[in-house]
Amino acid sequence: MPHDGLVGDRHDLRQPVLPPARPGATMSLLWIVADSVRADVFGCCGGPCRTPTVDRLAEQGTLFPRAVSAAAWTLPSLAAMLTGVYPHRLGLARWEQPWPAGRETLFDRAARAGHEVASFPFDPQFLFANVPAARVAGSSQDTGRLLAWLREHRDRPFFAFVHYWWTHIPYLMWPLDTRRWRKATDVVLAALCAGPREREGVRRLYRHAVERFSESWLPRVLEAVDLDRTWVVIAADHGESWGGRSGAEPVREVFDLHGNDLADEVLRVPVLVRPPGGGPGRRIAGLVRTVDLAPTLAALLDLGALPADIDGLSLARSIREGTPAVAADAVSVRSADFVARPDAPGSPSELWTGYALTTPRERLVWDVGRDSFDFFELDPQPNGTATVVERRGGEPPAALVERLRAEARRAVVGEFDAAESARTAERLRALGYLE
Structure with a gap:
C-alpha cells in the first residue's frame, strides 16, 4: 500500500526548513547503494514491500521517488554517482579498467576534508579494485566487519560507502561459494523463463530480499552509527526487470535482468x-538523476564545489528547504557488457551500445548498432513517480534524436590493459559469470 507518512511535494514550500550547512561541518555520511532495487518496491514509494525502517528514514528525510540511473548496471552507475560525470564521458564500462586519473571522486574530496573514508563493495576483487581513494575496508557481505568499522568510527567524521549485494539475483541473504551462487542463479533464471506462476515466485523472492534489507540488515547498521551526526543516503545502482521487461526477449543470463x-x-x-538528527519528511516530485548525487553530497558535507564540467546538479537546496529540484533531463547508457576481454573496443560505439534520454514526459531509447529508436510516453503521477503509458509509433522528435547523438559524440573509450583483462576474466570465470 502507498505510504502516507510523507508530507508535501516539490511545490509545497510551507514545511519547516533545515538550517544551512555550517562552514567546516564535520558530520559523517553513511551512503548505502542497494543493488538492483527498483523505485517501485519500498513502502514509502508506494510499493508492495513491508519496509518500515526505510519508510521511517523517509519520514525524517527527503525522498526522490523519480530518480533515473545513469547506467543499466553497477560499475558505470556507481562511477557516475561518485564523480557527477556520465559514464560514457568517463569511458568506464568494464571491471578491470582503472578509473580516470584526472577525475576526482567523492572519496578524494572527503579524505581531503578530514573524513575517515571507507568502502564496502560486494566483492573487493572487482568494485573499487582500481580506486585507491575508496580505501576498501572489506566486503559488504561481511556484516560483522562493516558494523565493527562503523562502531569504531562512530565518534569521528567518516565517509562510508556500502554497496549492499543481497538484493541482487539470486536474492538470498547469505554468502554463497561460486558453485552454489551459480546454481541458485540458474534456478532463478530458469523460473523467469518457465511461466507466469514461476515468474511470480521470483517476484516474491525479490520482494523478500528487499524486506530483509530493510528489516534485518539496515536496523543493525543504523544502530552502529550516531544518527544525530550522520547523513544517511539510500539509493540503488539500477533496477531489475525479472520477467517484467518491455521487450519480449527471454531472460537467459544475469545481464538480461x-x-x-x-x-x-x-x-x-x-x-x-x-x-x-532527522528533519521534515519531504517527497520531491519530478525528475532527478543519480549523477546529481556527487554535487549534492559535496554541498551537504562542505566538500567544496566540484569541477564545472560535471553533468550532475546539486539537490542540496531541495533537501534543506524543500524547493523544487533543478530541472534537467536524464541520460542513461548501456555498455556492450561487463566481461573482461583481451582486446579493447576500437571506438566508443563498440563500447557504448545504447543511450536513453528521459524527460519529465518522454523517454527516447537509441540502439546504436541498429541505429533505431524507441519512443515512450511517460505519465507523471501525483505521488511524484511516472508510469510508461505507451510506445509511440512514427518518427521520434528530431530534437531528442539529436540530443542523444550529441551525447554519443561526447563518449570515450577508457584505458584498457590486456594483462589485467585476462586476470579479471579468470576471476569472473571462478565466480560463474563466464563459461
Whole structure:
C-alpha cells in the first residue's frame, strides 16, 4: 500500500526548513547503494514491500521517488554517482579498467576534508579494485566487519560507502561459494523463463530480499552509527526487470535482468537522504538523476564545489528547504557488457551500445548498432513517480534524436590493459559469470 507518512511535494514550500550547512561541518555520511532495487518496491514509494525502517528514514528525510540511473548496471552507475560525470564521458564500462586519473571522486574530496573514508563493495576483487581513494575496508557481505568499522568510527567524521549485494539475483541473504551462487542463479533464471506462476515466485523472492534489507540488515547498521551526526543516503545502482521487461526477449543470463535493457523498471531507482538528527519528511516530485548525487553530497558535507564540467546538479537546496529540484533531463547508457576481454573496443560505439534520454514526459531509447529508436510516453503521477503509458509509433522528435547523438559524440573509450583483462576474466570465470 502507498505510504502516507510523507508530507508535501516539490511545490509545497510551507514545511519547516533545515538550517544551512555550517562552514567546516564535520558530520559523517553513511551512503548505502542497494543493488538492483527498483523505485517501485519500498513502502514509502508506494510499493508492495513491508519496509518500515526505510519508510521511517523517509519520514525524517527527503525522498526522490523519480530518480533515473545513469547506467543499466553497477560499475558505470556507481562511477557516475561518485564523480557527477556520465559514464560514457568517463569511458568506464568494464571491471578491470582503472578509473580516470584526472577525475576526482567523492572519496578524494572527503579524505581531503578530514573524513575517515571507507568502502564496502560486494566483492573487493572487482568494485573499487582500481580506486585507491575508496580505501576498501572489506566486503559488504561481511556484516560483522562493516558494523565493527562503523562502531569504531562512530565518534569521528567518516565517509562510508556500502554497496549492499543481497538484493541482487539470486536474492538470498547469505554468502554463497561460486558453485552454489551459480546454481541458485540458474534456478532463478530458469523460473523467469518457465511461466507466469514461476515468474511470480521470483517476484516474491525479490520482494523478500528487499524486506530483509530493510528489516534485518539496515536496523543493525543504523544502530552502529550516531544518527544525530550522520547523513544517511539510500539509493540503488539500477533496477531489475525479472520477467517484467518491455521487450519480449527471454531472460537467459544475469545481464538480461538489467544491463542489457534501458527500460523504466531498470533505470528508475529510489533516492532517499536523511539529515543528521532527522528533519521534515519531504517527497520531491519530478525528475532527478543519480549523477546529481556527487554535487549534492559535496554541498551537504562542505566538500567544496566540484569541477564545472560535471553533468550532475546539486539537490542540496531541495533537501534543506524543500524547493523544487533543478530541472534537467536524464541520460542513461548501456555498455556492450561487463566481461573482461583481451582486446579493447576500437571506438566508443563498440563500447557504448545504447543511450536513453528521459524527460519529465518522454523517454527516447537509441540502439546504436541498429541505429533505431524507441519512443515512450511517460505519465507523471501525483505521488511524484511516472508510469510508461505507451510506445509511440512514427518518427521520434528530431530534437531528442539529436540530443542523444550529441551525447554519443561526447563518449570515450577508457584505458584498457590486456594483462589485467585476462586476470579479471579468470576471476569472473571462478565466480560463474563466464563459461
